[in-house]
Amino acid sequence: MHAVIPYVIASLLFALGVYGVLRRRNAILVLMAVELMLNAVNLILVAADATVRSVLAGVRPEAWAYPVPEPRSGAIFALFIIVLAAAEVGVGLAIVLQYYRLHRAVNLDEVVLDEHDHEKQVTS
Template sequence: MRPVIPYVTAALLFGLGVYGVLRRRNAVLVLMAVELMLNAVNLVLVTADTTVRSELPHGGQVFALFVIVLAAAEVGVGLAIVLQLYRLRASVAVDEVPLTEPPATLAPAGAGTIEENR
């Protein structure tokens, strides 16, 4: 087997995933793009395992299984965050998510300072 074809396919998948992460506004589509990138990494790991001799037998396949487990956990946590975002904002647009909270007011409006209230 020529390892060039899987490596080029993995590079295309990874590039498509990066494009999806950088260009998409919908959080679910961003999660799907991250999954594409993880699948590209799995393809590289398995291809390298079959073409390169190493002391660890089936090391690439074992690492690919770990990546699959991490991807499943990422999907679970990511979808929970997206659902909570949808409940709060009624939208899953990533560019509308506030990254900082507005400053909390310490005193109600018109309360004045401590010296004024004495």
């Protein structure tokens, strides 16, 4: 297995995610692009788990570096990141739905960040 293939795929996916976050105006599409970026990071973690360990196969590790005899930390980090992404999507979609209920739109350009809704209504 040539390790460069999954790494390049992951970097391309991350670039697509960055492009989507910057390009998209709809909040749900921005969340989708964020999912793409998270998956790119997961892919890098799993690929590192598969390659770096095989490089270090003959190296005698320090005791503190490997608290368990056979490390498989990349996959576990990937699992944790999947759980984090699920929590992020849940809260993010709750925010998006609440914003839609208040403003009848999910366009990120129109979100006013520096003043409260009440003040906006008073001043405008």
